[in-house]
Amino acid sequence: MTDLQFARAQMGMSLAFHILFAAVGIAMPIMMAMAEGFYLRTKKPVYLDLAHRWAKGTAILFAVGAVSGTVLSFELGLLWPKFMEHAGPIIGMPFSLEGFAFFTEAIFLGLFLYGWKKMSPIAHWLSGVMVAISGVMSGVFVVTANAWMNTPVGFTYENGEFSDIDPIAAMLNPAALHEVLHMTFAAMVATGFLVAGIHAYFLLRNKQSEFHRAAFGIAAALACVSIPLQVLTGDLAARRVAKYQPMKLAAMEAHYETRSHAPFVIGGIPDDETKTTKYGVEIPNALSILIGHKADTVVPGLDQIPREEWPNVKLVHWSFDVMVGAGMVMLGLAMWAGMAYWKRRSEWISPRLLKSFVWCAPLGFIALEAGWFVTEFGRQPWIIYGIMKTSEAVTPMPNLVVPFTTFTIVYIFLSIVLVFLLKRQFLETAPEKRGDV
Amino acid sequence: MSLEIVIAGVTLVSLIIYALMGGADFGGGVWDLLARGPRAKRQRQIVADAIAPIWEANHVWLILIVVLLFTAWPRAFAAMMTALHIPLTIMLIGIVLRGTAFVFRKYDSKRDSVQHRWSLVFGISSLVTPVVQGMTLGALATGDIRVEKSLVLTGFFAGWLSPFAWACGVFALVLFAFLAAVYLTLDAAAEPEVQNDFRLRAIWAELALAPIAAVVFFTSRGEAPEMYRGLTNWWAPWLLVVTSGCALVALGALWKRSFKLARVAAIGQVTTILAGWCLAQYPHLIYPDVTITNAAAPQITLKLLVIALGVGSVILLPSLYYLFKVFKGSR
Numbered sequence: 001m002t003d004l005q006f007a008r009a010q011m012g013m014s015l016a017f018h019i020l021f022a023a024v025g026i027a028m029p030i031m032m033a034m035a036e037g038f039y040l041r042t043k044k045p046v047y048l049d050l051a052h053r054w055a056k057g058t059a060i061l062f063a064v065g066a067v068s069g070t071v072l073s074f075e076l077g078l079l080w081p082k083f084m085e086h087a088g089p090i091i092g093m094p095f096s097l098e099g100f101a102f103f104t105e106a107i108f109l110g111l112f113l114y115g116w117k118k119m120s121p122i123a124h125w126l127s128g129v130m131v132a133i134s135g136v137m138s139g140v141f142v143v144t145a146n147a148w149m150n151t152p153v154g155f156t157y158e159n160g161e162f163s164d165i166d167p168i169a170a171m172l173n174p175a176a177l178h179e180v181l182h183m184t185f186a187a188m189v190a191t192g193f194l195v196a197g198i199h200a201y202f203l204l205r206n207k208q209s210e211f212h213r214a215a216f217g218i219a220a221a222l223a224c225v226s227i228p229l230q231v232l233t234g235d236l237a238a239r240r241v242a243k244y245q246p247m248k249l250a251a252m253e254a255h256y257e258t259r260s261h262a263p264f265v266i267g268g269i270p271d272d273e274t275k276t277t278k279y280g281v282e283i284p285n286a287l288s289i290l291i292g293h294k295a296d297t298v299v300p301g302l303d304q305i306p307r308e309e310w311p312n313v314k315l316v317h318w319s320f321d322v323m324v325g326a327g328m329v330m331l332g333l334a335m336w337a338g339m340a341y342w343k344r345r346s347e348w349i350s351p352r353l354l355k356s357f358v359w360c361a362p363l364g365f366i367a368l369e370a371g372w373f374v375t376e377f378g379r380q381p382w383i384i385y386g387i388m389k390t391s392e393a394v395t396p397m398p399n400l401v402v403p404f405t406t407f408t409i410v411y412i413f414l415s416i417v418l419v420f421l422l423k424r425q426f427l428e429t430a431p432e433k434r435g436d437v
Numbered sequence: 438m439s440l441e442i443v444i445a446g447v448t449l450v451s452l453i454i455y456a457l458m459g460g461a462d463f464g465g466g467v468w469d470l471l472a473r474g475p476r477a478k479r480q481r482q483i484v485a486d487a488i489a490p491i492w493e494a495n496h497v498w499l500i501l502i503v504v505l506l507f508t509a510w511p512r513a514f515a516a517m518m519t520a521l522h523i524p525l526t527i528m529l530i531g532i533v534l535r536g537t538a539f540v541f542r543k544y545d546s547k548r549d550s551v552q553h554r555w556s557l558v559f560g561i562s563s564l565v566t567p568v569v570q571g572m573t574l575g576a577l578a579t580g581d582i583r584v585e586k587s588l589v590l591t592g593f594f595a596g597w598l599s600p601f602a603w604a605c606g607v608f609a610l611v612l613f614a615f616l617a618a619v620y621l622t623l624d625a626a627a628e629p630e631v632q633n634d635f636r637l638r639a640i641w642a643e644l645a646l647a648p649i650a651a652v653v654f655f656t657s658r659g660e661a662p663e664m665y666r667g668l669t670n671w672w673a674p675w676l677l678v679v680t681s682g683c684a685l686v687a688l689g690a691l692w693k694r695s696f697k698l699a700r701v702a703a704i705g706q707v708t709t710i711l712a713g714w715c716l717a718q719y720p721h722l723i724y725p726d727v728t729i730t731n732a733a734a735p736q737i738t739l740k741l742l743v744i745a746l747g748v749g750s751v752i753l754l755p756s757l758y759y760l761f762k763v764f765k766g767s768r
Contacts, residue, residue: 056544063540066493067533073503074529077518084507085515085587089734092508093741099497099504100749106493107756111763114490118763130756165735397522397593410530414537421544 004391006400007079010407012376014072017411019372020365021065022142025105026135026184027191027222028058032112033128034218040125046210050218051128052116054195056425059113064414066106071407079400083383083393086162090155091145093167098141104134136184143183147175150375151244152384174244178237179375185230186371190364192223193330197361198426200354213349220357223364224334231331234324242291242299245385248378250302251310253287254280254317262287262299267321270313275303277317311380319373326367333360440739444509445729447746448502453711455498457616457704460609462492464617466535466563467610468638469556479631481556484617485543487624490764492539494757496532508742512587513722513732519589520582520723524569524597531566534558564610571609574714575602575653577723578661584726601660604653611649612707615642619687619703622696632696639699640691643684663724667717676713680706 001009032054039047073095077084108130115124148154154170155162196219203212242249249255254265256275264287268280285295292299302310333356340348383390465484472480507514518525542555576582576596583590596602618639625632657665667673687702720728733739 060540060544063493063536066496067536070496070500070532071529073500074518074525077503077507077514078522078525081515081519081587084518085511088507088511088514089509089738092504092511092734092738093745095504096508096742096745097749099501100745100753102500103494103497103749103753104756106497107753107760110490110494110760115763165737167738167741395519395522396589397519403526406526406530410533414533417537417541421541424546425544 001401003398003400004394006404007394008390010400010404011075011079013404013408013411014068014075015376016369016372017415018065018068018072019368021061021068022139023187023190023365023368024058024061025065026139026187028054028061028195029105029109029112029128029132029135030188031191031195031218031222032058033125033132034222035214036125036128038214038218040121044214046214049211050215053425054215055113057422058109060418060421060425062109064418066102068411069102078397078403079395080383080390080393081395083388086388087148087384090152090162090165090167090170091148094141094144094148094171098138098145101134101138101141105131105138108134139184139187140180143180144171144173144176146375147179148173149383150179150248150379150385151175152387157387174240178233178240181233182230182237182371185226185233186364186368188222188226189230189327189330190368192219192226193357193364194361195219196223197357197359200357200361202426203349204351204354204358216349216354216357220337223330224337227327227330227334231327234327238290245378246300247302247305247309248311248316248375249291250300250304251313251316251378252320252374254313255287255299255301256303258298258301258303260288260296260298261285262291262297262301264290265317267318270317272307272310272313309381311378316374316378319370319377323367323370323374326363326370330360330363330367333357439730440736440743441509441729441733443743444505444739444746448505448509449712449715451498451502451505452715453708455495455502456613456707456711458491458495459498460567460613460707461616461620462488462495463535463563463567464613464615465621466539466560467567467614468617468621468635470560470564471638474634476631476634479628480634483621483625483628483631483635485539487621488539489543491760492536494760496536499532505742509734509739510722510727510729510732511734513727515587516582516584516589516723516727517577520584520591520593520595521573521576521597522593524573524576528566528569528573531562531569535562535566538562567610567613568606571606572597572602574609575599575605575661577721578657578664578718580661580663580724582723584723599656599660601653601656604649604656608646608649608653611642611645612710615639615646616703616707618642619691619696619699622691623700626696636691636694636696639703640688643688643691646684661724663721664714664717667719668713670717672716673713676709676716680709680713683709 032051035047035051035054038044039051108127111119111127112124112131115127119127148170151174152170153173154166154168156164196216199212199216199219203209203216206212238249241252253262254268254270254277255262256270261284263282263284265277265280265282268277270277287299288295288297291297302313336356337348337353340350340353379385381389381391383393465488469481469484472478472484503514506517538555538558542552542559545551545555576599579596579599579601581591581596581599583595618635621635622632622639625635654665654668657668683702683706687699687706690696690699690702718724720730722729722732
């Protein structure tokens, strides 16, 4: 592997690792604030227990998110100095705002986690609400910066120089809206289904547990409300990608040849040589209809650009299919749960439904990572879409295999410890005990 | 006043607060590592309780500094990240291991062997990180890192391995440890014996700072001549008077056990050291090629950044005040 590949691998791994904790950092505070809010209204101790226990897990995950996010903010410069040199003044704005949002999140999370006995119940709950709001906001700002890499605007580019910078226009770039919406709901879907699945597992083993019933209720509600919205934002995203990054869409669909009546291809093995996709399931005309609402809409294919500017078609196409597939399964489950609730109200939680939630627990995070792959690999070979190639931005530092290996070992180690510790938190602390609060 | 000077001022303030808050958290980790004697366990517990609610918020000052750097001085940022890739990567690993080991220790098994293992990771990373931070800052003053436009001409080992940079690293470490020990005397107020442990540690650390500062000063003569010239400026003696005044007050207050006064003096000492450092280096970000002016981003970026900083601080400062009032207010 070349140094460029190691740099990309290191950045990709750091992002794939961090994004898990970022998503949890966005969605967990919402659920904690909901739990504590229910407690304040109903005074049922089970909700307070829940807020406490979720807070413990969040404390562990947030710390990992905070430090892995720091790594990323440095890696932008450590690995891509040329990119930051030019992009810094243009997209520094959302990064600075993200800094403040993250600051607010860290402050109020400290208050939320350690202030149970030092603050009034309302002040404590409001801290939780602040964590939730600032968590969402910091995600919004950081995704805005990523959106700019995909649809760079707010500058004039001539002879390798950036001039006439307009940071506000850059922040409000065309990809910002759909990326922000899709990422925010992704965080809620992923975390909601994961947490609902975990509590469904315990609820199956102990059907009388008030605690797990309450936890499952909140998490499943968040998951089931956000997944249909997520599908809608996904549709919006697909249309806007078609408009602003048609070649990314072409890679997502393994759509090689510019044509009307373009089919929607599911699965299969894209072959760049023959420009065909073998063994894929084709839905005739579907892509044309999706993009232009008419079967004779001409959908541009990868043949529009030189071969060396193609992203990795296989990877982008398969990631896209995994994301959509996982999303559809979750949508189906949510509809089932919604119907059960509609029909039976208080008796809606059946063992079969719980089992399905257990099986679907990881789907949200799988979809989230796959979607991230689509947007990032689909952007390649560009770091600033159409302006600067990733290979032009990489640091001159040699031997990048060393930091890559080091960070890989550190992150694998952290992942193993995390799984162990979270399991420990769950199995060893009885819900009745408040532990170290 | 031009915008880049305003932002440079904000960056300096952020750096000082990072040292006062985040630096002290690393110092706490050092005292965890060095916890000895019959009260070692209590010492560790007090360190943990003191930093647990605030270390993440304190840490964000570093992220703010990075963001300010790449938004306002993108060329300087690119050059620093290239030339100092190695120490910064070590620092990052230190930051990751420090933070995670601290949290993991809290939520892992309370068995001594397990706790000890995490303490070791927490302590060692708390020790290494300030050293590389000091080395990185020191390297920028050496003049060994040469930059043309945004190309770093001097490779990846320039500056930060010089004796001057090492001296800066050790100085940062002992300074943070001193600061932490002073704060911890207040956190340990309920346990006079442990309080005395931290009091003695603070005194020793303060006494150790003087010779290390002298080494920094004398190595700067040969290796960071601009810094040396800065430190021998007309205002330098005044600064020295204030800094050593603060140091003496801190020592006296620790001796007399008036710990609140010691804290004020320690904060004053660290503030004047860092402010003096930056004044001596002014206007250079990387001596001698990169300055606050010649690496500045376009005006529009700077203008918006100043506005963002203004708006952000309206939310941030009251929140921070509240955080510290809730957790440190009783002292």
